[in-house]
């Protein structure tokens with residue numbers, strides 16, 4: 001077992017993100033010690049397939065020596081360079097250029113952050129700056145989507161639409177609004193793709209009308225809603241929403257923090273969705289989680305308005321660690337890996353993953369299976385006809401996570417009985433098969449859970 005002292009130290013001192021503090025104290029930490037490929041090993045030596053790539057971020061998989069070397073080289077040469085005062089570093093400049101070259105359309109300007117939350121937060125600032133620069137300061141209302149996740153910053157958490165991020169924090173603010181999700185499995189308009197798209201378009205138009213057509217600044221959408229339960233919109237949904245925003249002169253922000261960097265297949269999901277947003281936010285797969293970094297992509301059109309308005313004055317937004325050279329060096333190497341086989345392998349592995357999860361539909365608890373590429377979910381129900389979720393008494397998040405763990409699998413188990421999958425793109429056939437086989441075992445055990453049985457009866 002783990003060292004008890006480590007568990008005690010964690011309990012006493014480490015505040016965990018998005019956790020029940022008291023629940024965590026009771027349960028104690030599980031310490032991860034090492035990892036390679038798609039396998040993580042805990043401090044007791046137990047090996048597990050990481051079906052969630054850490055937190056949907058280790059897209060390249062663990063243990064790439066070339067990434068370690070890139071970081072080490074940069075740490076030796078120049079561990080830090082500010083991007084203030086007109087200074088810069090070679091890796092950050094090269095990474096910005098490489099990313100701009102690959103980004104959709106005219107997203108040619110890259111602002112580096114430390115992760116996804118501050119990338120979203122930065123867009124809020126840039127959007128406001130843009131509208132003030134365009135002489136429309138009254139455009140200060142922001143719209144996002146129910147079940148959406150846009151990080152945990154002070155204001156970004158208000159664009160997020162998950163109750164745990166609001167309760168007790170005093171968000172959302174009164175300028176942050178939501179429209180219903182496209183969530184096909186539980187959509188009041190049913191599962192027909194065209195009906196879902198029409199409903200979302202109508203909801204956005206109605207919200208803009210209600211707020212005042214000249215009041216809305218921006219609309220935020222994830223190409224696939226991740227933390228809301230891996231909700232995949234119908235094909236054409238992003239395009240339709242993008243077109244409405246263009247028509248209504250509202251900025252469109254594609255939040256690709258999860259979907260970027262091969263998660264759904266291509267480097268950016270927007271490419272597959274055939275859209276060019278005004279801003280695109282990314283993080284996670286940008287450095288494959290090896291070091292922290294995020295990136296805001298800005299279109300020429302938006303950048304020029306901000307740049308011209310500021311003129312000789314500074315645009316007062318920046319961090320000490322903006323464009324960090326070590327993170328950028330890692331980003332460059334990760335990008336090289338994606339384009340030297342990883343993206344390709346991800347597409348192949350993604351097809352196998354989807355086929356394996358689809359095969360679980362015969363299980364009594366499986367109500368829905370959905371996904372794109374290496375991003376997927378299985379939604380559990382106790383009544384397939386009525387789509388009745390697992391009862392809260394069965395503690396789906398904790399018990400299913402624990403069972404999967406015992407079976408040698410890391411997945412995300414959401415509180416409402418949705419299982420989330422985002423394995424590393426380097427997964428072998430054997431890794432993918434282990435993920436689906438261990439999921440089935442986990443579901444069989446869940447079927448034996450007395451609280452699940454009671455709900456089934």
Ligand code: PLP
Nearest residue numbers: 115116117149150151255257258
């Ligand atoms: N936006 C989306 C779509 C995300 O999924 C996340 C994190 O999961 C974020 C923003 C916030 O990113 P971070 O956790 O790096 O701050």
